[in-house]
Amino acid sequence: MTAAGWAQFAAVIVLILVSTPVLGAYLAKVYGDHRAPGDRVFLPVERLIYRATGVNETGEQRWDVYALSLLAFSFVSVLVLYAQIRLQGHLPFNPDHLKGVTPALSFNTAVSFLTNTNWQNYSGESTMSHLTQMTGLAFHNFVSAAAGAAVAVALIRGLVRNKTGTLGNFWVDLTRTCTRVLLPMSFAFALVLMSQGVIQNVHATRTVATVAGSQQSIPGGPIASQEAIKEIGQNGGGPYNANSAHPFENPNPITNVLQIWLLLAIPFALTFAFGRMAKDQGQGWAVFAAMFVLWLVMTSLIMPLETRGSPKLGALGASQQVTATQSGGNMEGKEARFGAAGCGLFASSTTGTSTGAVNCAHDSLTPLGGAVPLVNIMLGEVSPGGTGSGLYGMLVFALMSVFIAGLMVGRTPEYLGKKVQSAEMKLVVLYILFVPVVILGFAGASLLLKHALSSLGNPGPHGLSEVTYAFTSQANNNGSAFGGLSGNTLWYNTTGAVAMLVGRFFLMIPVLAIAGSLGRKQAVPASAGTFPTATPLFTALLTSVVLIVVGLTYFPVVSLGPVVEHLAGHF
Amino acid sequence: MRRQIRTALAMTIALIILTGVLYPLAVTVIGTVAFQERAAGSLVSAHGHVVGSALLGQSFSDQAGKPLPQYFQPRPSAAGAGYDGLASGASNLGPANPKLLDAVAQRVKAYRAFNGVGDGTPVPVDAVTASGSGLDPHITVANARLQARRVADNRHLALPLVLSLIDRHTQGRQLGFLGEKVVNVLELNLDLDRQG
Numbered sequence: 001m002t003a004a005g006w007a008q009f010a011a012v013i014v015l016i017l018v019s020t021p022v023l024g025a026y027l028a029k030v031y032g033d034h035r036a037p038g039d040r041v042f043l044p045v046e047r048l049i050y051r052a053t054g055v056n057e058t059g060e061q062r063w064d065v066y067a068l069s070l071l072a073f074s075f076v077s078v079l080v081l082y083a084q085i086r087l088q089g090h091l092p093f094n095p096d097h098l099k100g101v102t103p104a105l106s107f108n109t110a111v112s113f114l115t116n117t118n119w120q121n122y123s124g125e126s127t128m129s130h131l132t133q134m135t136g137l138a139f140h141n142f143v144s145a146a147a148g149a150a151v152a153v154a155l156i157r158g159l160v161r162n163k164t165g166t167l168g169n170f171w172v173d174l175t176r177t178c179t180r181v182l183l184p185m186s187f188a189f190a191l192v193l194m195s196q197g198v199i200q201n202v203h204a205t206r207t208v209a210t211v212a213g214s215q216q217s218i219p220g221g222p223i224a225s226q227e228a229i230k231e232i233g234q235n236g237g238g239p240y241n242a243n244s245a246h247p248f249e250n251p252n253p254i255t256n257v258l259q260i261w262l263l264l265a266i267p268f269a270l271t272f273a274f275g276r277m278a279k280d281q282g283q284g285w286a287v288f289a290a291m292f293v294l295w296l297v298m299t300s301l302i303m304p305l306e307t308r309g310s311p312k313l314g315a316l317g318a319s320q321q322v323t324a325t326q327s328g329g330n331m332e333g334k335e336a337r338f339g340a341a342g343c344g345l346f347a348s349s350t351t352g353t354s355t356g357a358v359n360c361a362h363d364s365l366t367p368l369g370g371a372v373p374l375v376n377i378m379l380g381e382v383s384p385g386g387t388g389s390g391l392y393g394m395l396v397f398a399l400m401s402v403f404i405a406g407l408m409v410g411r412t413p414e415y416l417g418k419k420v421q422s423a424e425m426k427l428v429v430l431y432i433l434f435v436p437v438v439i440l441g442f443a444g445a446s447l448l449l450k451h452a453l454s455s456l457g458n459p460g461p462h463g464l465s466e467v468t469y470a471f472t473s474q475a476n477n478n479g480s481a482f483g484g485l486s487g488n489t490l491w492y493n494t495t496g497a498v499a500m501l502v503g504r505f506f507l508m509i510p511v512l513a514i515a516g517s518l519g520r521k522q523a524v525p526a527s528a529g530t531f532p533t534a535t536p537l538f539t540a541l542l543t544s545v546v547l548i549v550v551g552l553t554y555f556p557v558v559s560l561g562p563v564v565e566h567l568a569g570h571f
Numbered sequence: 572m573r574r575q576i577r578t579a580l581a582m583t584i585a586l587i588i589l590t591g592v593l594y595p596l597a598v599t600v601i602g603t604v605a606f607q608e609r610a611a612g613s614l615v616s617a618h619g620h621v622v623g624s625a626l627l628g629q630s631f632s633d634q635a636g637k638p639l640p641q642y643f644q645p646r647p648s649a650a651g652a653g654y655d656g657l658a659s660g661a662s663n664l665g666p667a668n669p670k671l672l673d674a675v676a677q678r679v680k681a682y683r684a685f686n687g688v689g690d691g692t693p694v695p696v697d698a699v700t701a702s703g704s705g706l707d708p709h710i711t712v713a714n715a716r717l718q719a720r721r722v723a724d725n726r727h728l729a730l731p732l733v734l735s736l737i738d739r740h741t742q743g744r745q746l747g748f749l750g751e752k753v754v755n756v757l758e759l760n761l762d763l764d765r766q767g
Contacts, residue, residue: 003748004744004747004748004749007748008748008749008750011748011749049582049585049586049589052581052585053578053581053582053585054577054578054581055578055582068572068575069575069578069579072572072575072576072578072579073578073579073582073583075576075579076576076579076580076583077579077583080583080587123658123659123660125656125657125658125659126657126658134591134592134595135587135591135592136591138590138591138594138595139586139587139590139591142586142590143586143590171578171582174582174586175582175586178586178589178590179589182590183589183590183594186594187594187597187598190598191598191601191605194598194601194602194605194606194609194610195605195606195609196609197609197613197626198609199609199610199611199612200598200599200602200603200606200610201599201602201603201610201611201612202599203611205656205657206612206621208614208620208621208622208623209620209622210622210623210629210630211617211622211623211629211631211642211757211760211761211764212629212630212631212632212633212639212642213633213634214630214632214634216623216627216629216630216654216655216656217655217656217657218612218614218623218624218627218656219656219657220612222595222598222599224598224602224610225594225595225598225599226595229590240659240704241658241659241660242650242659242660242661242703242704242705242706245659245661245702245703245704246659246704246706247624247626247627247704247706247707247708248612248626248627251626252745252750253744253745253749253750253751254745254746254749254750256749256750257749309696310666312666312667312672313672313675313696313699313700316672316675316676316679316699317676317679317683317693317694318675318679318693318694318695318696318699318700319693319694319695319696319713320696321693323713325711325712325713325716325752326695326696326697326711326712326713326714327711327751327752328696329696330666330696331696331697331700331702332661332662332664332666332671332675332700332701333661333662333663333700333701333702333703334700334702334703335702335703335704335707335709336646336697336702336707336709336710336711336751336753337707337709337742337750337751337753338750338751339750339751341751342750342751343703358703359703360661360703361661361662361663361703363661363663363664363665364661364662364663364664364665364666364671365666366666367666367667370666457663457664457665458663458664458665458668459668459669460665460667462665462666462667462668465665466665482663483660483661483663484663484664484665565665565666565667569666569667571666571667
């Protein structure tokens with residue numbers, strides 16, 4: 001890999017190290033109990049919303065009421081989105097006269113945006129009207145991220161509060177995340193994107209006569225506003241099929257690096273906010289370090305794997321060398337302006353988070369290069385994860401880690417002074433088991449069904465990777481794809497939607513239950529026998545738990561997919 | 572429960588207005604005022620007609636799909652029949668898929684024949700692989716230089732002039748280290764047409 005490639009990687013690292021404490025300190029104030037910056041601007045807007053919706057701003061909720069509010073909001077908002085997609089042919093802002101979408105695809109898409117997955121069994125430019133993009137999909141991009149943040153904040157409150165039955169108010173956390181975090185950031189970033197060439201209009205598709213005398217369709221759309229929240233909320237659903245590879249979504253290397261940074265910014269910053277709220281910044285940094293190390297290692301693997309190129313293309317006479325006049329590398333499915341390095345950096349970041357936006361075709365990565373995003377998602381997207389979902393995922397693994405450490409020395413484990421007992425551990429195990437069961441179950445079933453196999457776009461072990469990736473991505477609410485799979489069938493639309501729902505709510509509800517249970521306990525003072533959790537040793541243990549407990553579940557299928565392809569194909 | 576559903580419905584409406592209507596509307600208004608040309612798609616005109624977008628690649632082939640020798644050729648495209656603006660996307664072929672390997676082998680042969688370079692000449696990888704979007708507006712400098720002689724011969728232009736046009740439309744790494752050095756094919760070809 002070139003020096004410029006490493007410099008690009010270093011630039012993202014610097015941006016993260018700067019933004020984590022700055023944004024984290026702000027987030028801690030947004031979710032804290034005291035005055036927050038910008039109250040004068042935001043409070044009137046929020047109070048207007050509370051008044052219109054009948055929310056009692058100071059009313060605290062028990063964990064089960066908090067969960068019920070989350071479920072009620074999810075249920076209503078997904079129905080509204082489903083109706084919008086089905087009926088878009090009769091609604092305004094549809095200059096290309098796109099029709100309503102079929103029931104199975106509408107169900108899959110509505111669930112996909114509800115759950116912050118943004119798996120797309122359709123091409124945006126030829127399926128969704130401008131109205132659907134703005135009031136349907138972009139709205140869910142905001143609230144699905146905000147709901148994730150709310151659950152993470154509830155878990156933090158459960159950890160840091162003592163002897164309380166309540167965890168805050170879901171409606172308030174949801175609203176404040178939108179008004180104070182996601183909207184201002186998206187607005188600012190949308191302007192930057194437009195200045196770089198990302199389009200923003202409500203035009204119909206324009207057909208022009210090209211230089212060579214044929215015709216080309218140039219699409220319109222409210223892209224910049226969509227693109228900003230797509231990255232900031234780790235949604236990843238592109239208004240166009242090619243996603244962030246499309247020049248109208250991601251026109252140049254500056255927007256590319258900004259997009260990578262933005263999709264990492266809030267998940268990393270939430271660890272700092274966690275430390276702040278726990279009044280022990282070391283706890284936050286220990287969690288940050290585990291996420292950061294995983295991201296760093298995975299990114300350092302994939303970037304050289306892709307810039308090295310594919311020996312198969314080299315054998316056919318293609319030059320993949322890095323020279324002064326070409327960037328080289330495995331360029332199938334990649335854009336010339338980003339090169340193989342810019343693709344690897346994006347691919348690892350989008351799958352370490354729950355984003356799933358792509359700036360190159362993951363299906364065409366080298367076998368081991370393609371294993372990186374797959375394994376990133378399998379680890380549960382904790383490097384650094386989605387808005388909120390990354391932090392609560394890592395905190396669940398932290399509970400698992402102190403439990404394992406406790407088993408080794410025969411003591412009741414504690415985390416932030418809270419005793420971790422059988423009630424919490426049962427929920428932790430549920431959290432860890434649900435997703436693999438769904439992924440391996442559905443992927444296994446697909447291999448036995450003839451009509452499911454006929455959707456595969458590639459033969460051999462790569463086909464196994466393709467179908468495994470599809471369910472891994474959906475069950476973990478990522479949304480990126482090995483795009484060769486034709487997912488718009490009754491089987492994949494339905495099973496995918498089920499996988500997404502399980503991966504969202506069967507994880508959020510145990511997390512809220514853990515938060516409720518911990519919140520009722522009184523923190524005990526640390527003693528000589530307490531395992532300290534703000535140390536590098538704990539970070540190492542936490543990272544190992546993620547790799548061993550979660551990673552090993554998928555070892556057989558990763559061996560049969562990417563590893564067999566690599567070895568048998570002589571890559 | 573009924574109260575929760577009522578709040579949920581009201582909250583859905585309130586946040587749709589805020590994030591789904593007011594936010595994109597504000598961005599659109601500012602875009603139209605401050606970044607008019609870019610927000611509309613960086614459209615490029617020649618002889619008073621819009622011929623494409625500076626950000627989107629397009630085909631330089633005749634009606635039968637054969638590449639026109641007087642133009643620099645873009646990368647292979649998996650978007651529809653090639654550079655279809657309503658069908659962006661990649662080939663999604665795996666790295667060992669025989670379909671990919673056959674296509675690349677055939678493109679390498681066609682590239683060498685079309686540009687009159689020897690059988691042993693390594694072909695720049697971007698010239699024989701499809702991009703992620705199918706709308707990649709760029710090629711590498713190495714690819715452009717290998718095409719220069721063919722273009723110069725077909726237009727009866729001096730090779731140094733064509734090479735200098737390539738240099739003029741080469742975009743270096745942004746800020747010196749971001750991305751890769753590339754040539755914008757549409758802008759280069761339009762400039763060639765202006766040379767007469």
